[in-house]
Amino acid sequence: MNSVKAFAPATVANVACGFDIFGFAIEEPGDVVELSRRDEPGIVITSIIGDEGRLPRNAEKNAVTVVMLHLLKHLRIKDLGCEVILHKNMPLGSGMGSSAASAVAGVVAMNELLGNPLTREELLPFAMEGERIASGSAHADNVGPSLLGGFVVIRSYTPLDIFTIPVPEDLYCTLVHPDIEINTKDARFILRNEVSLKNTIAQMGNVAGLVAGLMKADYDLIGRSMVDVIIEPVRSILIPEFKEVKQAAISNGALGCSISGAGPSMFALSRGIDNARKAGEAMQKRFAEAGIEAGLHVSAINKNGAMVLAE
């Protein structure tokens, strides 16, 4: 095979109560990576479309190629020559798992180019290295769902233990991206290192409730469990109008609403696509009233994750 194209979807990490342990993928948008073999050895980024020139073009510094270099090193392949085109279809630093989508599309494309020596699950640690380059922390709550699809739980990081749980058929995600930017490193920096035992217990109760709610298809329980007493109270101060936008979502049909990843994007979960759209429009409108333009995506939960696209 001489060329390949792969798509990896945007993701919502944390999902209210599940900081660093929950994430799910949506249908759209997603990044696309094109790979073509070339005669000289080495990986070269020939073009990045949609990043406004902001991402590094050096293959050793960009998440999309760092994951390929890790994969090639693991497979002891030294002489591969390859040109990379990255189509960035989502904003950077948006809380939509932008760096994860690039890393996952990159590693899936490279694995395909090589004839799929590794399984999807085996690609995960390589994709996580992309996150380390992009955000300083090799977390899996974006790359996991972007790679595998579905609602992903990371039970443990050492050793890595990740699994998916079923989601109800009629669950839809609203993702609203206000046109402001938060650096993931900053968003981690402001978190406190200690949590009260009381808040830990409350958060564990909501984690248990969200898993059970999704698996039982109990929409009310899903909504009641979308409560984050640890991270949201701190990070939401970085998002103008957070409380009002959240209230707009819930008053307009959403089961619950919180920050997507490190923000500033906000997500809601709703029963039925009509509620998801109505909630999204209300959120967008509330941002607009404060003079903030916001992009809107309404989507089912993506069950399949990254895809190799037809040549």
Added chain:
Amino acid sequence: MNSVKAFAPATVANVACGFDIFGFAIEEPGDVVELSRRDEPGIVITSIIGDEGRLPRNAEKNAVTVVMLHLLKHLRIKDLGCEVILHKNMPLGSGMGSSAASAVAGVVAMNELLGNPLTREELLPFAMEGERIASGSAHADNVGPSLLGGFVVIRSYTPLDIFTIPVPEDLYCTLVHPDIEINTKDARFILRNEVSLKNTIAQMGNVAGLVAGLMKADYDLIGRSMVDVIIEPVRSILIPEFKEVKQAAISNGALGCSISGAGPSMFALSRGIDNARKAGEAMQKRFAEAGIEAGLHVSAINKNGAMVLAE
């Protein structure tokens, strides 16, 4: 109706990772409460069997009758006269939910005597008042499962939000009670009020894993998730031979093993009754090697909770 008899089972609270939010009931042992109407108003404890004279006989100070008084007050019944006999069939301060079993048997018996004005679920806040008297804290992780049966999750205490999740058919509990005593108030007192964010995340991952493992009937995941990085490291120092007994359980077929409630009882979960027995015998033997006698109970998860017994 002039007399009634009710049984409420022993329970395992916390279940490794789920401090204050998880609990399940076992089949045996359990406390039995007998109520008989009498002509004079007022609730009188006429006999307690099996407590070696240690529980208060004053109806306003014993969990078994405090719950009845709360229920009568709620129902605005002032003139009821009633004699109470309590059969204590499990040791006090054992971590087997002894006070919860008495409180639940008491409130279920009284509700039955009155013709069941309240549902099972509605009795929960009254049973929790029994825990407040007995341990200083109105937690629900023992009274919930003793009352309702099954594997119980307390998502939230304010407002109270409790639900049950299915457990795999072939899951068995081993409960080993070493002949030492820990006061629940002391066991709470030694806990730290702050938890590191890192440990909070690890614990949330295990909470999610245990709920998903139980609901998927994924026994390996259940075992991997029975990890408590917050409470067990502190409370286990109160239990002699804790590490060795835990290791004996896991080396002899248990999926996982931890402290039952506030201890000193230890529980294990296993796939199949044979593994549960083998693990229990190994745990008992390990305690015996340290000169500690230990009682052993092997049981399926109790699906029905408290029962009114035939007259």
